[in-house]
Amino acid sequence: MRVTLQDDILFINHEDLPPYKKGGSIVRNSYFWALKAIACYTSRDKDWEFDRDVWVALSRMLMSFSESGYLGDRETMLEFPPDTPIPPVLRSVSTWL
Template sequence: MKVTLQDDILLICYDDLPPYKKGGSVVRNSYFWALKSISCYTPRGKDWEYDRDVWVALSRMLLSFAESGYLGDREITLEFPEDTPIPPELRSVATWL
């Protein structure tokens, strides 16, 4: 998932967010709701925002979904621009584009 950092707010690119589908996969819908539940702002049709207070929880959640084996690496890995340092709290689930 492509991400950016702005003033200690992590933004996950809207196009990379998991979609919620009524009657869809339980794992994917659970992933959607888990990401939404710890976000500080989830505007419809825009990037979701995560403040620094939840980065450890976000990292643990992404690792947990990765270990399940149901989601691909691109769906659970945070992809930072090359010129952005990866915060220590997110290093276990992040890479550069």
């Protein structure tokens, strides 16, 4: 998932967020609600925001869903722009574009 970092707020690109689908996959819908639950701001067709206070939870959640084998790396890995340092707490679930 493409991300940007600004003023200690992590923005996940809205195009990369998991969609909620009524009657869809239980894992994907659970992933959607888990991300939404820890985000500090969500809106349809806008990037979701995660403040520094939840980065540990975000990292653990991404790792857990990744290890489940139901979701691919593209869906559970944070992709930072090449010129952005990756915060230490997010390194285990992050890479550069």
